[in-house]
Amino acid sequence: MPATVAIVGRPNVGKSTLFNRLVGKRLALVDDTPGVTRDRREGDARLGDLRFTIVDTAGLEEADADSLTGRMRAQTEEAIRAADVVLFVVDSRSGLTPLDKTFGELLRRTGQNVVLVANKSEGTAGMAGAYEAYEMGFGDPVAVSAEHGEGMASLYEALEPYC
């Protein structure tokens, strides 16, 4: 059975863009409006010679840092639980927000395997955010640009042990 990889993070960091990049089809809806991914979506992903099931999750859009409750939280927690490894996506351009830190705490409590992904790292603008992400204690962030397809070799190296 292929490994299952869940993509988790707050709204608008590029989870669905990364999902689409890995599945190679526009299965997940990408939109500038936070809150578009209402339900979890699954696809067959390929990255080099790796094959795995990828799960896109809602970014807990209706929640704030104090009240991560309700159906989307339950779905996200289920996706985390069912995964072999979680891609925790942050936006290296915007820097970390309180909601990123809430997600980080949630993930830490699950004890899951986590790969920290600093998305939107095309060009040089992302460096500050990537360093900030390192401070979350999930190890070296994998700098990628889901939109431009950059950093996929680093993502391969990070996922290979689990897939």
Ligand code: GDP
């Ligand atoms: P989600 O809410 O986490 O699923 O985020 P989306 O995938 O819907 O993307 C949110 C916004 O970020 C969209 O406008 C995307 O085009 C944009 N985005 C996604 N990946 C990248 C990237 O690598 N670089 C840049 N600059 N923008 C991106």
Ligand code: MG
């Ligand atoms: Mg989405």
